[in-house]
Amino acid sequence: MLSKRIIPCLDVKDGVVVKGVQFRNHEVMGGIVDLARRYAAEGADELVFYDITASSDARVVDKSWVSRVAEVIDIPFCVAGGIKSVEDARQILEFGADKVSINSPALADPTLITRLAERFGVQCVVVGIDSYFDAPSGQYQVKQFTGDESRTRTTSWTTLEWVKEVQKRGAGEIVLNVMNQDGMRQGYDLEQLKLVRAVCKVPLIASGGAGAMEHFRDAFTLADVDGALAASVFHKGLIPIPELKRWLKNEGVAIRE
Template identity: 70%
Template sequence: MLAKRIIPCLDVRDGQVVKGVQFRNHEIVGDIVPLATRYAAEGADELVFYDITASSDQRVVDKSWVSRVAEVIDIPFAVAGGIKTVAQAREILAMGADKISVNSPALSNPELISDLVDAFGQQCVVIGIDSHFNEQTGQYEVFQFTGDETKTAKTTWCTEDWVKEVVARGAGEIVLNCMNQDGVRNGYDIEQLARIRSICNVPLIASGGAGAIEHFAAVFSEANVDGALAASVFHKGIIAIQDLKAELVEQGIVIRPADKDIV
């Protein structure tokens, strides 16, 4: 059995790490490279960087920090933000990123997924999906341009159909961002994640809602996701990665121990 992954998420805007609640009201958390260094040292399995306004601003991710991150960490990291072409992806990978993550650009041009897979291999291509539960319709709906609340828009896709589409096009991994849970720290949307797990045969990463160690244990055991992504609990020091991993191991969850020396 593959080890479950703990993945700190760093939302980047204007060269700094920020964090909002339900994709709104972002506050500055700190500088990119020191945070990346800290999480790698604390035992994170990988990192994800989202340039959150790149797509809504019609630009590609700010690459000035990618090579600096690659120089200081020894764990895999993915980069997302307005990547619309194979050439743009190739440049970011050449700077040291291990994976490319696309969200809004794939919704605008689904063929981008298969183009990236053909160019770099399935294992390199991650699809982020921003899924919002509509209480009036009872449906999970896909949104795009969520990094800028003034430009956020609902698409015509329901979440399950979009998951099936991106898997069919060769996506190597899916990060399901549960918008209703984002930043509120009340737990992952296990019901939605379990539903998506049943139709998704590629690695599935849970995102949105982590607030306590038991939330990680629950999403691994009840939704059988491959990894759990979190931001505010790590940024604010609510949960230490070493403590989290030790407790998960205690509960019998297969995970790589955080055995690095903290620096």
């Protein structure tokens, strides 16, 4: 059995790590390199960095900090933010990232997924999906440009249809960011994760809502996700990663020590 992954998420804005609630009202959490070094030392399996305003600002992630992170950690890390071409991705991977993640640019041009997969291999290509539960329609909708509240838009894709589409086009992994739960610390959206898991044949990472160790366990055991991503509980020291891993192992979850 493959080990489940614990993945701190570092949202980057204006050169520092920030965290919001439901993608709004961001507060500064610390320096990019300092937090990366800390999480690697604490036993994180992987890190994900999102330059959250890159796509809405029509620019590519700042590569200067990518190389600095690569110099100080020895665990895999993934970078996202305004990657719109094979050349953008090539530079980020050459600067030391192990994977690139695309979200809004994939919605604008789904062929980008295939071009990246063909050039670098599916193992390097992650697709992030910002999913919002619209209560009136009862639908999970895919949102675009979520890094800037004033520019966020609802796409024509339902979440399940987009999950199927990105796999057909070559996504090697999917991160499901559940907007309703983001920063609320009330648990992952297990119902949505189960629905997505049923149609997702590539590794699936849960994101949005972690607030207790039980939430990680439930995502792994009830929704069968491959990794659990979290931000505020790690940034604020509410859940130390070594303790979380020990607890999950005692709960019967296959986890890397």
